[in-house]
Amino acid sequence: MRGQCSKTYPDAITSKMENMRSRRNLCGQVVHDLGCKILAGEWNPGDPLPQEVALCDTMGVSRTVIREAIKSLAAKGLVQSRAKRGTIVQPARSWNYLDPEVLDWQTQADDSGQLLFHLTEFRQAIEPAAAALAAERGSDEDLRKIETACQEMADNTDNLEAFLQADLKFHTEILHATANPFFSPVANVISVSLESSLRVTNRQATDNRTSIPPHQAVAKAICDRKPEQARAAMVALLGDAAARIQNAADSQ
Template identity: 40%
Template sequence: MVKNAHGHTLDLLGQAILSGQYPVGASLPPEPVLCEQFGVSRTVVREAIKSLVAKGLISTGPKVGTRVLQDDQWNWFDPDVITWQAHAGLTPEFLRDLQELRRVVEPAAVRLAAEKATPQDIAEIEEAYAGMKLAVEQGGDYVVHDLRFHQGLLHASHNRMLIQMGKALSALLRTSFEISTRIQDGPRSSLPLHRAVLDAVIQHAPAKAERAIMVLINGAHEDIERVVSTRRKIPGLTGVPARLKKVA
């Protein structure tokens, strides 16, 4: 999708901040410089600056100008921020924070799902699982179905706040899933772990479902730790989901 001048300028500034071109505490160039640099009007630059303020990346004020804030003030639930981080390069700290967040949120949500899931909820999760299985066996977009599987679990909790959190978590979860997908046989080995979670939800067995999701999360954690511990460059994400090739 081609973005308008505002979206394009916002992306360029956001990526510059996340990549460290403008480090924490640094000032962004004055408006006229940014206008010339990006070939846009002052209105476009001002709107982009407002968006960055709303995302917690920068602050503006008289005399102090526009400065980059500490990263613990950035909105890590904002899909744009996650995308910019993915383009800039995923850090071990980012990935470990993500895994800790999953350990806090998903087990509780899956426990509720096992208690409250309706036949329609289960059918939707089953459909997502079938898509994952088909992608492993015949090739295709595994990550999209994996994301739907986990979103389905959050929705089946029938907790409005968890459902809303699920929307915010989507970009974060996609990041984790794309890394796992890039690990050899990662999707194939995770399929039975997903099946165990789904079966426990179908059985309305909360404790069993919670244990099963923890096994799945711990497996993802081990995958990410292997990537981090090799000290190789962490796989960059393009924003385009990885597609599995058909197995001959």
């Protein structure tokens, strides 16, 4: 008996759709492999990638897949195709670090731990302003979500994974509560930063419990609609996190 898909589409169309899905999966894997190599420094900015034929042989895929993968990497700012020079790795300043995949590749390539400090600095520049805007503009529903996430953190101090998800939700809801869509992509940075930092600084339930009061201070200031208090509370929260990251790094 044929599957539901075959009942709906002619065999030729079904086969074509399956081929397209397979090609997308292959392309995604090639994008991942090449992206990791670039972020790991296997090819430096200004270096050309191997020619299409060589990449096809090395990765066992068709030229079509390689070309689609190169287009995806170019959209992320990692490479640029140039006439007579091939595909060139772009300077790091051109890379889209807010792209979830680029951020993931950089995390995998970071052996020094410097990425976590960079992420924390970025958060210190963005999140205090977001907290102030959330206090000014957040809807009642937005504030309820922030309070709920803060409570979920307090309820899950003994569970690192549940605590991490609640912590991420707390900071993400604050970004959404700004009513400014340009803050939302920062959630990718916060996700990586939180996961990396909590695994370094919050290895025991007591570590989680000590981070609850600073989060509660932020939540209260936002829900009381006091922008400057919310900003100051977020500065204090992130300052405490940065200090704990530094202490953990110094003790290694």
